[in-house]
Amino acid sequence: MSQTDTGKHDVGARRTRAEQREVTRRRILDAATDAFTEHGFDGASIDDITARAGFSRGAFYSNFDDKTDLLVQLAHRRVDAFAEQELPDVLELPLEERPRAVAAWLVRQEPPIEMLLAVELARLRDEDDEVEASLTHLLDGLIGAVDHLVGLQGSGLAQLPAAERRERVLALVAGVTGANLLRHLGVDVGPRTIELVLSGILDQDAADRGAGS
Amino acid sequence: MSQTDTGKHDVGARRTRAEQREVTRRRILDAATDAFTEHGFDGASIDDITARAGFSRGAFYSNFDDKTDLLVQLAHRRVDAFAEQELPDVLELPLEERPRAVAAWLVRQEPPIEMLLAVELARLRDEDDEVEASLTHLLDGLIGAVDHLVGLQGSGLAQLPAAERRERVLALVAGVTGANLLRHLGVDVGPRTIELVLSGILDQDAADRGAGS
Amino acid sequence: MSQTDTGKHDVGARRTRAEQREVTRRRILDAATDAFTEHGFDGASIDDITARAGFSRGAFYSNFDDKTDLLVQLAHRRVDAFAEQELPDVLELPLEERPRAVAAWLVRQEPPIEMLLAVELARLRDEDDEVEASLTHLLDGLIGAVDHLVGLQGSGLAQLPAAERRERVLALVAGVTGANLLRHLGVDVGPRTIELVLSGILDQDAADRGAGS
Amino acid sequence: MSQTDTGKHDVGARRTRAEQREVTRRRILDAATDAFTEHGFDGASIDDITARAGFSRGAFYSNFDDKTDLLVQLAHRRVDAFAEQELPDVLELPLEERPRAVAAWLVRQEPPIEMLLAVELARLRDEDDEVEASLTHLLDGLIGAVDHLVGLQGSGLAQLPAAERRERVLALVAGVTGANLLRHLGVDVGPRTIELVLSGILDQDAADRGAGS
DNA sequence: TATGAATGAGAGTTCATTCAT
DNA sequence: TATGAATGAACTCTCATTCAT
Numbered sequence: 033m034s035q036t037d038t039g040k041h042d043v044g045a046r047r048t049r050a051e052q053r054e055v056t057r058r059r060i061l062d063a064a065t066d067a068f069t070e071h072g073f074d075g076a077s078i079d080d081i082t083a084r085a086g087f088s089r090g091a092f093y094s095n096f097d098d099k100t101d102l103l104v105q106l107a108h109r110r111v112d113a114f115a116e117q118e119l120p121d122v123l124e125l126p127l128e129e130r131p132r133a134v135a136a137w138l139v140r141q142e143p144p145i146e147m148l149l150a151v152e153l154a155r156l157r158d159e160d161d162e163v164e165a166s167l168t169h170l171l172d173g174l175i176g177a178v179d180h181l182v183g184l185q186g187s188g189l190a191q192l193p194a195a196e197r198r199e200r201v202l203a204l205v206a207g208v209t210g211a212n213l214l215r216h217l218g219v220d221v222g223p224r225t226i227e228l229v230l231s232g233i234l235d236q237d238a239a240d241r242g243a244g245s
Numbered sequence: 246m247s248q249t250d251t252g253k254h255d256v257g258a259r260r261t262r263a264e265q266r267e268v269t270r271r272r273i274l275d276a277a278t279d280a281f282t283e284h285g286f287d288g289a290s291i292d293d294i295t296a297r298a299g300f301s302r303g304a305f306y307s308n309f310d311d312k313t314d315l316l317v318q319l320a321h322r323r324v325d326a327f328a329e330q331e332l333p334d335v336l337e338l339p340l341e342e343r344p345r346a347v348a349a350w351l352v353r354q355e356p357p358i359e360m361l362l363a364v365e366l367a368r369l370r371d372e373d374d375e376v377e378a379s380l381t382h383l384l385d386g387l388i389g390a391v392d393h394l395v396g397l398q399g400s401g402l403a404q405l406p407a408a409e410r411r412e413r414v415l416a417l418v419a420g421v422t423g424a425n426l427l428r429h430l431g432v433d434v435g436p437r438t439i440e441l442v443l444s445g446i447l448d449q450d451a452a453d454r455g456a457g458s
Numbered sequence: 459m460s461q462t463d464t465g466k467h468d469v470g471a472r473r474t475r476a477e478q479r480e481v482t483r484r485r486i487l488d489a490a491t492d493a494f495t496e497h498g499f500d501g502a503s504i505d506d507i508t509a510r511a512g513f514s515r516g517a518f519y520s521n522f523d524d525k526t527d528l529l530v531q532l533a534h535r536r537v538d539a540f541a542e543q544e545l546p547d548v549l550e551l552p553l554e555e556r557p558r559a560v561a562a563w564l565v566r567q568e569p570p571i572e573m574l575l576a577v578e579l580a581r582l583r584d585e586d587d588e589v590e591a592s593l594t595h596l597l598d599g600l601i602g603a604v605d606h607l608v609g610l611q612g613s614g615l616a617q618l619p620a621a622e623r624r625e626r627v628l629a630l631v632a633g634v635t636g637a638n639l640l641r642h643l644g645v646d647v648g649p650r651t652i653e654l655v656l657s658g659i660l661d662q663d664a665a666d667r668g669a670g671s
Numbered sequence: 672m673s674q675t676d677t678g679k680h681d682v683g684a685r686r687t688r689a690e691q692r693e694v695t696r697r698r699i700l701d702a703a704t705d706a707f708t709e710h711g712f713d714g715a716s717i718d719d720i721t722a723r724a725g726f727s728r729g730a731f732y733s734n735f736d737d738k739t740d741l742l743v744q745l746a747h748r749r750v751d752a753f754a755e756q757e758l759p760d761v762l763e764l765p766l767e768e769r770p771r772a773v774a775a776w777l778v779r780q781e782p783p784i785e786m787l788l789a790v791e792l793a794r795l796r797d798e799d800d801e802v803e804a805s806l807t808h809l810l811d812g813l814i815g816a817v818d819h820l821v822g823l824q825g826s827g828l829a830q831l832p833a834a835e836r837r838e839r840v841l842a843l844v845a846g847v848t849g850a851n852l853l854r855h856l857g858v859d860v861g862p863r864t865i866e867l868v869l870s871g872i873l874d875q876d877a878a879d880r881g882a883g884s
Numbered sequence: 885t886a887t888g889a890a891t892g893a894g895a896g897t898t899c900a901t902t903c904a905t
Numbered sequence: 906t907a908t909g910a911a912t913g914a915a916c917t918c919t920c921a922t923t924c925a926t
Contacts, residue, residue, distance in 0.1 A: 074287035203441040210423025228416040232445005500713035629867040636849025654842040658871005
């Protein structure tokens with residue numbers, strides 16, 4: 033959005049400026065993550081967010097267009113972070129242990145703020161095209177990352193027809209999303225629960241049976 | 246959504262005061278369901294809700310303590326409605342068709358507003374004991390209904406140890422919840438996806454494998 | 459203040475309509491006195507008042523035009539009660555004891571709600587002619603009663619010129635009003651304080667000196 | 672709330688902001704004085720007050736916590752103003768002229784809003800500790816100022832025992848307060864009335880008589 | 885006469901946003 | 906870039922009042 037780069041006088045001071053700006057942006061985004069988790073998008077005020085970050089409200093408007101822009105930037109950032117992280121090296125494990133390994137990895141993805149952001153983006157999408165794009169980007173990023181993970185399985189599922197494979201991926205995302213939501217609500221959901229969800233989907237036999245129906 | 250005519254002078258039925266009050270309450274609750282789905286709890290104003298219901302703002306405060314009370318009442322009502330409805334008669338079906346039948350039933354549970362209400366209740370629970378109780382009631386109701394459904398399977402899962410059975414139930418709730426959330430976000434999730442989630446959990450073999458690990 | 463006697467259909471004594479109405483009015487006026495003392499005119503709601511009286515808000519509008527009317531009626535009632543009560547028989551006392559007797563009597567006039575009512579009436583007088591009349595009536599009643607009391611002194615002050623006598627009366631009213639106000643505010647004002655105020659005004663010598671200046 | 676100035680660029684035009692803020696505060700307090708006098712505390716709306724001051728409603732909340740805070744600040748300000756002003760130099764006058772001089776000074780203390788503020792503070796004192804403190808401060812300030820004035824008399828009253836002196840002071844405050852209240856209600860109370868009240872209290876003979884009883 | 889559901893104006897307050905500094 | 910005073914729209918909630926019962 034606001035890339036600025038007013039680079040006219042490229043002295044040494046300029047890089048410091050850009051760096052400082054980046055630090056400010058990051059601190060506000062971090063504070064926003066906390067505030068949104070705690071009070072929701074509407075419930076978190078700009079004042080609350082900037083105060084957490086140690087700034088006045090003015091700093092916010094020097095770095096973001098408005099509150100919606102903050103949401104969009106935050107969503108982008110979360111997708112990028114999600115996509116960039118290390119995936120578990122499941123290929124080295126025997127087939128029957130893979131679900132557990134994937135489950136453990138997914139559970140580690142906390143806090144599950146992505147979906148809360150997504151819900152807000154969905155609410156605002158009619159008012160702003162950029163929001164719509166951002167929501168799509170967020171969902172595609174999540175689904176794509178899981179799809180990539182499934183592709184690593186090396187056998188069976190990797191060779192499923194595209195449509196069936198997408199069903200599997202969506203089922204995985206749904207299961208993990210739901211489990212995270214339940215945890216967010218205070219329900220005691222352990223890795224075992226997620227394993228249960230995953231094992232059925234990843235299992236070749238179940239897959240066959242499902243594909244056959 | 247189902248705007249009963251505002252005809253105050255009903256044809257034949259003269260309503261008692263209590264009945265009229267109940268009608269008003271129900272229409273406001275219906276309107277709130279729509280408004281919350283569309284704009285979220287914070288985003289939906291009392292004015293919006295009462296206008297949808299065909300009343301003035303004051304009618305709301307004549308029937309509810311405040312906005313939080315509305316949320317609590319709505320949650321109760323949804324749980325009750327969920328618990329009271331007909332469960333699919335899966336026992337008449339062959340084993341392999343049961344997941345699909347259950348999936349179809351679960352998909353029918355629209356709109357999937359329960360979890361959105363739950364998220365708001367979770368946000369408010371620290372400020373109000375009644376909210377905390379309401380959230381617990383809501384979750385227990387959902388989990389209990391699914392548990393009851395699982396008990397109807399008549400074989401296999403019904404005889405699992407309590408702990409394992411609870412894991413299965415939570416996994417089912419997580420899967421369906423997540424799928425509904427994805428649909429809410431505009432992702433094209435069909436019954437087939439939910440079947441995939443369910444079949445693995447309900448499947449006896451997968452169950453054995455899961456329990457054995 | 460709670461007369462209770464919930465028995466709406468009286469067993470023995472069947473009251474006439476007019477009597478019942480008068481009872482309702484009186485209970486509401488009593489409740490209003492308490493509520494105004496506690497929360498002020500604006501701060502006391504019709505609901506609060508009627509609930510204290512054991513009625514619903516509808517009973518209020520069956521007996522009074524509106525809230526302003528209640529204020530007017532209450533003011534009238536207080537003046538009447540003030541005027542009707544027994545005045546202290548100061549003539550039997552020696553001159554130097556009279557101030558104390560009058561002070562004791564004045565202190566007994568609690569709660570000092572008349573002036574609080576007067577302040578509200580003064581605020582509303584521009585909007586309603588009846589209010590203006592009511593305020594005049596209230597003040598004339600108070601001043602008149604004190605004037606009458608002064609007249610009882612039998613000597614000295616009773617024969618002062620009208621203008622000077624009015625000054626004396628106003629000074630008395632001011633002193634007592636102020637003392638009551640201070641008590642209302644929690645200041646520890648005893649009868650001795652009021653005696654001090656009165657003795658100077660009632661005292662013939664002080665009067666002469668005052669008139670001579 | 673008390674963000675001490677960032678004090679970075681501390682030398683040039685930097686006072687403007689703090690000064691401007693102070694101007695705004697003062698104008699709102701002035702407007703509030705008028706509005707409260709006219710409509711009372713409950714009757715004066717924030718909108719009315721800020722509009723009189725030439726600001727928008729938001730300016731109010733930028734300078735005060737809430738309406739109660741405004742009341743508290745206003746009370747403090749009035750006490751300070753009262754305490755800081757010049758007292759009449761009564762020592763230069765002959766004894767018998769002192770009451771009149773004091774009366775004239777007291778009458779000059781307009782508008783007599785202090786007691787109206789006090790009544791509101793008394794109403795709110797149970798809900799807020801700061802209000803309680805403010806009420807005490809207000810009353811102590813008024814009583815203290817009058818006590819100081821009495822001390823200036825130089826003879827007689829200045830040497831009374833503490834208890835008796837306090838009675839005298841309270842009597843003075845009561846008299847003046849009551850007279851101001853009557854004026855507020857539209858009663859024609861002149862300086863002569865106040866003189867009457869005061870002369871009796873300040874008078875040495877009356878004092879003796881009072882002390883002797 | 886008394887009830888209480890419903891009305892709707894208006895209050896206090898919050899908060900995203902602007903802009904002079 | 907960052908500050909924070911000021912704006913003003915929008916919100917929740919209160920309450921005097923009406924009216925069908």
